[in-house]
Amino acid sequence: xxxxxxxxxxxxxxxxxxxxxxxxxxxxxxxxxxxxxxxxxxxxxxxxxxxxxxxxxxxxxxxxxxxxxxxxxxxxxxxxxxxxxxxxxxxxxxxxxxxxxxxxxxxxxxxxxxxxxxxxxxxxxxxxxxxxxxxxxxxxxxxxxxxxxxxxxxxxxxxxxxxxxxxxxxxxxxxxxxxxxxxxxxxxxxxxxxxxxxxxxxxxxxxxxxxxxxxxxxxxxxxxxxxxxxxxxxxxxxxxxxxxxxxxxxxxxxxxxxxxxxxxxxxxxxxxxxxxxxxxxxxxxxxxxxxxxxxxxxxxxxxxxxxxxxxxxxxxxxxxxxxxxxxxxxxxxxxxxxxxxxxxxxxxxxxxxxxxxx
Amino acid sequence: xxxxxxxxxxxxxxxxxxxxxxxxxxxxxxxxxxxxxxxxxxxxxxxxxxxxxxxxxxxxxxxxxxxxxxxxxxxxxxxxxxxxxxxxxxxxxxxxxxxxxxxxxxxxxxxxxxxxxxxxxxxxxxxxxxxxxxxxxxxxxxxxxxxxxxxxxxxxxxxxxxxxxxxxxxxxxxxxxxxxxxxxxxxxxxxxxxxxxxxxxxxxxxxxxxxxxxxxxxxxxxxxxxxxxxxxxxxxxxxxxxxxxxxxxxxxxxxxxxxxxxxxxxxxxxxxxxxxxxxxxxxxxxxxxxxxxxxxxxxxxxxxxxxxxxxxxxxxxxxxxxxxxxxxxxxxxxxxxxxxxxxxxxxxxxxxxxxxxx
Numbered sequence: 110x111x112x113x114x115x116x117x118x119x120x121x122x123x124x125x126x127x128x129x130x131x132x133x134x135x136x137x138x139x140x141x142x143x144x145x146x147x148x149x150x151x152x153x154x155x156x157x158x159x160x161x162x163x164x165x166x167x168x169x170x171x172x173x174x175x176x177x178x179x180x181x182x183x184x185x186x187x188x189x190x191x192x193x194x195x196x197x198x199x200x201x202x203x204x205x206x207x208x209x210x211x212x213x214x215x216x217x218x219x220x221x222x223x224x225x226x227x228x229x230x231x232x233x234x235x236x237x238x239x240x241x242x243x244x245x246x247x248x249x250x251x252x253x254x255x256x257x258x259x260x261x262x263x264x265x266x267x268x269x270x271x272x273x274x275x276x277x278x279x280x281x282x283x284x285x286x287x288x289x290x291x292x293x294x295x296x297x298x299x300x301x302x303x304x305x306x307x308x309x310x311x312x313x314x315x316x317x318x319x320x321x322x323x324x325x326x327x328x329x330x331x332x333x334x335x336x337x338x339x340x341x342x343x344x345x346x347x348x349x350x351x352x353x354x355x356x357x358x359x360x361x362x363x364x365x366x367x368x369x370x371x372x373x374x375x376x377x378x379x380x381x382x383x384x385x386x387x388x389x390x391x392x393x394x395x396x397x398x399x400x401x402x403x404x405x406x407x408x409x410x411x412x413x414x415x416x417x418x419x420x421x422x423x424x425x426x427x428x429x430x431x432x433x434x435x436x437x438x439x440x441x442x443x444x445x446x447x448x449x450x451x452x453x454x455x456x457x458x459x460x461x462x463x464x465x466x467x
Numbered sequence: 468x469x470x471x472x473x474x475x476x477x478x479x480x481x482x483x484x485x486x487x488x489x490x491x492x493x494x495x496x497x498x499x500x501x502x503x504x505x506x507x508x509x510x511x512x513x514x515x516x517x518x519x520x521x522x523x524x525x526x527x528x529x530x531x532x533x534x535x536x537x538x539x540x541x542x543x544x545x546x547x548x549x550x551x552x553x554x555x556x557x558x559x560x561x562x563x564x565x566x567x568x569x570x571x572x573x574x575x576x577x578x579x580x581x582x583x584x585x586x587x588x589x590x591x592x593x594x595x596x597x598x599x600x601x602x603x604x605x606x607x608x609x610x611x612x613x614x615x616x617x618x619x620x621x622x623x624x625x626x627x628x629x630x631x632x633x634x635x636x637x638x639x640x641x642x643x644x645x646x647x648x649x650x651x652x653x654x655x656x657x658x659x660x661x662x663x664x665x666x667x668x669x670x671x672x673x674x675x676x677x678x679x680x681x682x683x684x685x686x687x688x689x690x691x692x693x694x695x696x697x698x699x700x701x702x703x704x705x706x707x708x709x710x711x712x713x714x715x716x717x718x719x720x721x722x723x724x725x726x727x728x729x730x731x732x733x734x735x736x737x738x739x740x741x742x743x744x745x746x747x748x749x750x751x752x753x754x755x756x757x758x759x760x761x762x763x764x765x766x767x768x769x770x771x772x773x774x775x776x777x778x779x780x781x782x783x784x785x786x787x788x789x790x791x792x793x794x795x796x797x798x799x800x801x802x803x804x805x806x807x808x809x810x811x812x813x814x815x816x817x818x819x820x821x822x823x824x825x
Contacts, residue, residue: 119560121824153767175768195768196724198734198784202477221724224783241724248764248771249724249732278766366554366579366599366607374607376556380799381824384742408636409511409795410533410553410824411606425582426556437767441738442799444822464802466479466739466768 151336230266272313290324383438509694588624630671741796
């Protein structure tokens with residue numbers, strides 16, 4: 110990973126180590142090859158076609174996105190196979206935009222209710238449907254046995270039900286990764302059986318999140334949709350789903366204050382890193398150069414860091430790195446990323462889909 | 468406050484009730500008039516000159532900002548009295564930009580260390596210095612008695628020490644607002660005495676945060692720097708520092724999923740609302756139309772809402788509002804705000820200083 114702030118980078122800024130990105134993408138491709146999974150990476154993490162190009166070159170079958178506006182940006186960049194893994198509710202604007210999108214890309218959209226399936230059918234759009242199933246995260250998605258309702262409604266409305274998808278987000282908890290992967294298997298299998306019993310034939314069983322993919326077994330899912338793996342972050346480190354040298358992105362920061370010997374303040378706060386803070390992370394980020402230090406709080410422009418007794422601390426004016434807890438949130442706050450190789454800046458890439466929430 | 472999602476607003480979007488904004492600004496002006504305080508609102512909350520214009524019209528003496536890039540944007544909009552309330556560490560780029568800024572606006576910058584004071588002095592810039600004092604929040608800022616060190620270093624470097632400032636951020640805790648205001652008084656008084664004892668004469672004693680200003684007493688501070696009050700948010704509601712009808716901003720959302728009778732999902736997540744979640748807030752936001760509902764979790768594009776038994780719930784496809792926990796984070800994620808009066812959209816204002824972290 111990046112070992113220190115590259116020369117000439119003004120702080121705060123998000124810095125990417127492209128060698129590590131490529132290694133992360135290659136590793137995921139090998140996981141997929143061994144398990145005979147398709148990989149459809151979630152582009153919400155990097156929000157930049159340059160990274161999606163690398164994923165495609167490594168064999169990605171298409172991209173996953175969360176919103177129509179993300180889909181538009183990646184379609185503009187030449188990606189023609191996009192899955193909007195979200196239970197869209199179509200208003201007039203979304204219907205028009207989805208129609209234009211479907212003119213230039215193969216599109217699938219998430220559905221988890223009969224009303225949404227009927228509405229999508231009434232819009233008469235050339236898009237496929239993926240039924241969302243809840244495998245234990247309890248966010249959106251129908252209970253596995255309940256997949257039949259929206260699937261039949263979609264089929265009756267003339268839409269092709271391409272398959273089933275789930276997000277095993279409950280893998281985001283210590284020691285839950287294996288269990289979440291098994292829950293994913295079960296939920297997809299139960300839902301697929303239920304669909305087959307009514308004459309529907311789901312061809313894609315889509316799952317996977319960065320913490321759970323290591324436990325995905327051949328034959329149980331056909332497609333993985335990890336996002337975070339391209340960069341990794343302090344959450345993945347805390348979960349044990351990456352090592353420090355697989356972390357490809359960090360915020361370059363400067364020590365702006367050191368009021369007491371055991372506390373210093375960096376110039377990256379929640380407006381750079383995001384405020385994500387699950388109870389199981391040690392703090393609000395990870396400092397590679399001071400791994401024992403704890404980011405005890407974030408303000409909008411301050412990271413307050415506590416150093417244990419005897420731990421070295423940087424001085425005012427020195428630069429250091431901080432790895433965000435949740436890299437998707439951090440990237441979405443930046444206009445561009447500083448791209449480096451071997452500790453040297455090679456280019457800047459815009460975060461083209463930053464703020465693409467619509 | 469806004470009572471429902473205005474017609475024609477696509478979700479997710481941040482919607483502002485301009486009548487409430489004006490009322491909030493007027494109320495702060497009255498607090499200031501009674502206490503004979505200057506008001507220098509923190510522009511990091513709204514990040515848009517249109518709101519700063521309203522604050523100036525109501526008597527604000529200048530603006531507070533957190534970064535040089537915020538200062539540049541407000542200087543471009545004609546604001547010529549700016550306090551960068553942050554312990555800046557000047558690199559070459561910041562030095563150049565601060566010099567150009569000082570050509571067109573009266574600038575003060577925060578200092579909390581001898582090295583930063585000396586560096587600012589070496590840069591030979593026509594800016595004033597405000598010494599940052601820690602009144603109990605334990606972020607940046609010297610201990611009150613320690614203000615002499617950086618103040619003397621600044622004075623010896625030829626800079627004018629205009630005064631002292633503190634952020635009583637420990638007011639962000641239930642029942643801590645009064646105590647934090649008193650801590651602020653004491654810290655500023657101790658630091659001012661210490662400065663006077665070495666022949667320095669701080670003319671500005673600056674404090675204030677939205678939760679603490681109600682407890683500021685005449686003669687103890689000369690200037691208040693609240694930011695959030697212009698919109699208020701779910702944190703202020705939980706702290707008791709605003710009422711529901713003083714909330715001027717909410718996210719317009721659509722119910723996209725309702726997998727179980729007691730749970731529904733809105734299409735605004737942490738990429739719209741921010742992920743701020745202090746332990747003392749009931750959840751990740753407040754639903755004005757369903758005040759008993761609890762936002763139990765946020766994903767990037769999902770707010771998962773639990774409804775207590777018997778509580779009415781919206782149906783899939785219906786729209787409703789969600790007030791973010793921390794409005795500064797939410798505004799910084801938006802490209803523009805939908806501005807309404809009387810429940811009708813009147814205009815859109817760009818968030819000109821969104822992402823202005825440098």
